[in-house]
Amino acid sequence: GESVGLHLPTLSVQEGDNSIINCAYSNSASDYFIWYKQESGKGPQFIIDIRSNMDKRQGQRVTVLLNKTVKHLSLQIAATQPGDSAVYFCAEKNTGRRALTFGSGTRLQVQP
Amino acid sequence: EPEVTQTPSHQVTQMGQEVILRCVPISNHLYFYWYRQILGQKVEFLVSFYNNEISEKSEIFDDQFSVERPDGSNFTLKIRSTKLEDSAMYFCASSELAGGVNEQFFGPGTRLTVL
Numbered sequence: 001g002e003s004v005g006l007h008l009p010t011l012s013v014q015e016g017d018n019s020i021i022n023c024a025y026s027n028s029a030s031d032y033f034i035w036y037k038q039e040s041g042k043g044p045q046f047i048i049d050i051r052s053n054m055d056k057r058q059g060q061r062v063t064v065l066l067n068k069t070v071k072h073l074s075l076q077i078a079a080t081q082p083g084d085s086a087v088y089f090c091a092e093k094n095t096g097r098r099a100l101t102f103g104s105g106t107r108l109q110v111q112p
Numbered sequence: 113e114p115e116v117t118q119t120p121s122h123q124v125t126q127m128g129q130e131v132i133l134r135c136v137p138i139s140n141h142l143y144f145y146w147y148r149q150i151l152g153q154k155v156e157f158l159v160s161f162y163n164n165e166i167s168e169k170s171e172i173f174d175d176q177f178s179v180e181r182p183d184g185s186n187f188t189l190k191i192r193s194t195k196l197e198d199s200a201m202y203f204c205a206s207s208e209l210a211g212g213v214n215e216q217f218f219g220p221g222t223r224l225t226v227l
Binding site: 034036041042043044045046049089091097098099100101102103104105 | 116143145147153154155156157160162167168170203205207215216217218219220221
C-alpha cells in the first residue's frame with residue numbers, strides 16, 4: 001500500500017507487507033529530515049533521519065528516501081508488523097535553527 | 113536507556129489559572145525544547161533553551177509562556193493565565209550538544225486540559 005502525501009491520513013496494510021509513507025515538505029532551506037513514530041498516548045519516537053546531502057538512508061527494516069528536486073520524503077517499512085501501527089510524522093529542520101517543523105502525520109494500521 | 117520524563121501526565125486546570133509543566137531531560141543533554149500538540153493536529157514547536165536562556169521561540173510562545181531550568185535536572189514550562197485553547201499535549205524534548213544536527217528525544221507528554 002502507498003499513501004500519496006499526507007492528504008491520506010490513514011494507511012492500512014497487511015502484516016508482512018511493505019509500507020510506504022510519504023511526506024511533502026515546503027521549505028527548500030531544510031537540510032535535515034526525520035521520521036518520528038507516535039503511538040497512542042506517547043511522545044514522538046525517533047525512527048530515522050537523513051541529511052540533505054543524501055538521498056537514501058537505511059536502518060533496521062526502515063529506509064528513508066529524499067527527493068530534494070520535488071521536496072518529497074518517504075519512509076519505507078519492510079515486512080510491516082502489528083507493532084508498527086502508529087502515527088508517523090515527518091519533520092524538517094534547517095541549519096541554524098533548533099526547531100523541528102512537523103508534518104500532519106499518517107496513521108499506519110497493520111492488519112493481522 | 114536514558115529517557116526524558118515529564119510530570120504530571122495529565123493536568124486539569126481552570127481558565128485563568130497558572131500551570132507549571134515539568135520535565136527532566138536526559139542528563140548529558142544541553143538543549144531543551146517544548147512542543148505542543150493540539151488533539152488531532154501536528155506537533156508544533158514552542159521554544160528551545162540552551163545555556164540558561166531561550167535560543168529560539170515560535171509565534172505561539174507569547175508573553176503568557178515562560179521556561180526555566182530551576183536546578184541541574186528540571187526544565188519547566190509555565191503558562192501564566194491559561195486559556196481554553198491552551199488545551200493540548202505538551203512534549204518536552206532534549207538533545208546533546210555536538211557538531212551538526214542532534215536527535216531530539218521526546219518525553220511522554222503532559223496532557224493539559226483547561227476548563
